[in-house]
Amino acid sequence: MRTLLLKPGRDAATRRRHPWLFSGSVAGESGEGTDGLVEARSAGGEFLARGFASPRSPIVARWWTFADEPVDAALVTRRVADAAALREAFVPPETDGYRVVNAEGDFLPGLVVDRYAGLLAVQATTEGTERARPLWLDALGTRFPGASIVQKNDLASRAAEGLGTADELLAGEALPARARFHERGLSFVADLGSGQKTGFFLDQRENRDLVRRHAAGRRVLNLFSYSGAFGVAALAGGASAVTHVDSSEAALELARENHRLNGQAAASFVSADVFEDLRARVAAGETWDLIVTDPPAFAKRRGDVERACRGYKDVNRLALALLAPGGLLLACSCSGPVDADLFQKVLFAAALDAGVTARILEKRGAGPDHPVSVDCPEGEYLKAFLVSRGGVA
Numbered sequence: 310m311r312t313l314l315l316k317p318g319r320d321a322a323t324r325r326r327h328p329w330l331f332s333g334s335v336a337g338e339s340g341e342g343t344d345g346l347v348e349a350r351s352a353g354g355e356f357l358a359r360g361f362a363s364p365r366s367p368i369v370a371r372w373w374t375f376a377d378e379p380v381d382a383a384l385v386t387r388r389v390a391d392a393a394a395l396r397e398a399f400v401p402p403e404t405d406g407y408r409v410v411n412a413e414g415d416f417l418p419g420l421v422v423d424r425y426a427g428l429l430a431v432q433a434t435t436e437g438t439e440r441a442r443p444l445w446l447d448a449l450g451t452r453f454p455g456a457s458i459v460q461k462n463d464l465a466s467r468a469a470e471g472l473g474t475a476d477e478l479l480a481g482e483a484l485p486a487r488a489r490f491h492e493r494g495l496s497f498v499a500d501l502g503s504g505q506k507t508g509f510f511l512d513q514r515e516n517r518d519l520v521r522r523h524a525a526g527r528r529v530l531n532l533f534s535y536s537g538a539f540g541v542a543a544l545a546g547g548a549s550a551v552t553h554v555d556s557s558e559a560a561l562e563l564a565r566e567n568h569r570l571n572g573q574a575a576a577s578f579v580s581a582d583v584f585e586d587l588r589a590r591v592a593a594g595e596t597w598d599l600i601v602t603d604p605p606a607f608a609k610r611r612g613d614v615e616r617a618c619r620g621y622k623d624v625n626r627l628a629l630a631l632l633a634p635g636g637l638l639l640a641c642s643c644s645g646p647v648d649a650d651l652f653q654k655v656l657f658a659a660a661l662d663a664g665v666t667a668r669i670l671e672k673r674g675a676g677p678d679h680p681v682s683v684d685c686p687e688g689e690y691l692k693a694f695l696v697s698r699g700g701v702a
């Protein structure tokens with residue numbers, strides 16, 4: 310096995326079990342091996358960790374274990390079994406769409422596995438994770454016998470490491486474009502072929518349930534609607550009407566399909582830029598009872614944070630201005646670099662500018678099928694604040 314020798318004083322993160330090794334910490338390497346497996350040793354020669362290398366990434370290795378044990382099929386089978394057991398305890402009834410493996414959050418670096426009923430959609434985000442494929446594929450086949458397995462490769466991180474970006478069929482008959490599944494008894498279709506993530510925003514499941522529980526009798530505006538899933542949940546909860554706004558026709562078509570699957574007719578679909586659409590609604594003096602703002606990640610990197618916050622402020626300021634007193638706003642951000650404290654400041658500035666009072670009722674994130682390891686807080690990204698609008702300030 311190849312060994313990466315760490316620079317003196319640059320082994321603290323690995324000793325604290327952080328799974329990422331940055332290139333700047335490596336003094337040199339020794340040993341042989343073509344299977345991508347590497348281990349870390351301190352300047353004094355002490356064993357620290359073992360995992361897979363990604364030589365073309367700034368994160369040159371990700372650690373799969375900090376014990377001096379083999380990284381083999383048995384270890385990965387154990388990790389997958391642990392991950393699956395966690396879901397059995399936390400995934401709600403009548404639900405067969407959820408995240409089975411959440412990468413570092415399940416101690417399987419760079420590996421994402423989403424289940425849509427009898428289909429597993431897998432992402433291997435790094436070269437190391439790709440090299441580990443025989444291990445995780447075997448483990449998934451054992452834990453989910455008979456499942457179709459699709460590897461979704463259209464990822465910026467893969468392109469950056471020179472890995473293939475065409476989707477692959479790893480088990481099953483044919484590459485499906487869509488996958489049906491259930492969430493709390495509702496039916497949904499994930500867009501595997503050309504969709505976002507692995508085809509659906511499974512991370513918002515518990516927040517969809519929140520909307521469902523508070524939707525009765527409310528008129529709901531679902532901004533950046535994509536699959537329309539928030540609107541499907543709202544109508545299931547007794548919303549009187551739902552309007553979706555998205556700039557993508559394909560997304561609106563997916564939303565139409567999801568409403569049809571649930572026999573829901575009270576939804577309308579607006580193809581527009583949300584910022585322009587909101588300004589027009591405010592100018593027209595509209596009011597709404599429940600608004601969801603769930604834009605794409607405005608900030609992917611630290612350098613985008615300021616611009617991103619202007620976007621979040623704009624969209625939530627306009628949404629708050631549209632809410633009737635006592636109305637509810639579910640304000641979401643999936644930008645990792647915009648943390649919860651900063652997002653709260655953005656909502657404060659939005660309410661101040663809108664000239665309304667606002668109270669935070671709940672601060673939420675992704676569901677428990679998206680666990681975050683305390684060793685790797687970088688895995689946290691989703692914020693969803695439930696806000697109640699008061700009167701005019």
Ligand code: SAH
Nearest residue numbers: 533534535536555556557560582583603605
């Ligand atoms: N809320 C969705 C996920 C949102 S993904 C869900 O629960 O499934 C972000 C969506 O925003 C995408 O569908 C994208 O087409 C849309 N989008 C991005 N920028 C937009 C803009 N300026 N105006 C309208 N829609 C936009």
